[in-house]
Amino acid sequence: MHGFAHHSGLEVGSAAVPGFHPLAANLRYLPLHVAFGLLAAAMVIAAVGVVTTKNVVHAALYLVVVLAGVAGLYILAAAEFVAAVQVLVYIGAIVVLFLFGIMLTRAPIGRTADLDNDQRLPAVLVALALAGLLGTILVNAYGDKKVTPDQPVHTAPVSIALFQQFVIPFEVVSVLLLAALIGAVVLARRD
Amino acid sequence: MLLNEFLLLSAFLFCAGVYGALARKNGVLVLMSIELILNAANINLVAFGAFHGNDVTGQIFALFTIAIAAAEVGVGLAIVLLIYRNRRSIDLPDVADMSG
Numbered sequence: 001m002h003g004f005a006h007h008s009g010l011e012v013g014s015a016a017v018p019g020f021h022p023l024a025a026n027l028r029y030l031p032l033h034v035a036f037g038l039l040a041a042a043m044v045i046a047a048v049g050v051v052t053t054k055n056v057v058h059a060a061l062y063l064v065v066v067l068a069g070v071a072g073l074y075i076l077a078a079a080e081f082v083a084a085v086q087v088l089v090y091i092g093a094i095v096v097l098f099l100f101g102i103m104l105t106r107a108p109i110g111r112t113a114d115l116d117n118d119q120r121l122p123a124v125l126v127a128l129a130l131a132g133l134l135g136t137i138l139v140n141a142y143g144d145k146k147v148t149p150d151q152p153v154h155t156a157p158v159s160i161a162l163f164q165q166f167v168i169p170f171e172v173v174s175v176l177l178l179a180a181l182i183g184a185v186v187l188a189r190r191d
Numbered sequence: 192m193l194l195n196e197f198l199l200l201s202a203f204l205f206c207a208g209v210y211g212a213l214a215r216k217n218g219v220l221v222l223m224s225i226e227l228i229l230n231a232a233n234i235n236l237v238a239f240g241a242f243h244g245n246d247v248t249g250q251i252f253a254l255f256t257i258a259i260a261a262a263e264v265g266v267g268l269a270i271v272l273l274i275y276r277n278r279r280s281i282d283l284p285d286v287a288d289m290s291g
Contacts, residue, residue, distance in 0.1 A: 032192055040200050047204050050223055051211030063223050066204070070230050073197065077241040079250045082257075086233075089257050094226065094264050101219045101268040105275040115217050117284055123213035127206040134202040138195055145194040147241045153250065161247045162254070173258045180262035187269035190276075 043069035081155045197238035205231035218271040218281040
């Protein structure tokens with residue numbers, strides 16, 4: 001992948017810096033690539049763990065690793081605010097909600113062989129077919145396109161867009177959250 | 192960074208989530224798999240936002256998706272609790288009353 005990036009020219013990243021040696025320009029992004037590789041390896045292992053582990057609590061903890069990795073990816077893609085929200089909402093709230101759900105339903109804490117249904121083989125086939133399809137399409141469509149997150153996107157432009165251009169969807173989402181809150185209370189109420 | 196590094200990782204997360212949603216029996220685990228799928232979509236939104244320069248629209252959409260995912264998990268877990276209260280089990284194949 002890196003060799004390919006090297007040969008295909010550095011039209012976006014370093015073309016703006018005249019007199020910059022291509023190899024040096026490539027080395028500039030090396031820490032990003034290393035960080036991405038580490039995050040990707042951890043996320044792949046943890047995602048497989050979420051869907052295959054025999055222990056419900058371990059699945060929730062693997063999910064924490066995946067979600068933290070996604071937050072790391074947001075930082076690599078220069079989206080600081082989304083990364084912070086990801087940590088706060090997903091790891092802080094949703095995983096805790098999952099753990100509460102596991103405990104309130106008295107799920108078998110500890111190893112159990114009884115978490116999968118009898119569709120495992122068709123599910124593997126569907127997942128592999130999807131992976132092949134998506135992989136082929138993505139490689140063909142975006143083969144050597146580059147993302148150049150040189151400058152982090154600060155919170156101010158995000159909030160300006162959120163409260164000017166997108167203020168109506170923002171209000172709609174707040175109504176949706178209220179509806180979900182009331183719905184969850186009504187559903188879970190004992191009467 | 193290649194755009195495809197993000198997109199292929201997100202495609203992998205999506206496929207893992209699809210596998211989990213199809214193969215898991217426990218309701219909470221199915222909800223976790225759906226979270227994997229939503230996160231894959233979010234990575235795509237942020238990656239394409241970064242790909243299109245200083246456009247923050249992708250990030251805004253990712254924020255909306257995070258809020259909607261929170262609502263979805265709240266309602267989903269309430270439904271799972273209700274199923275557990277009525278049947279003492281959250282194994283989804285047992286909840287097939289509406290499958291005709």
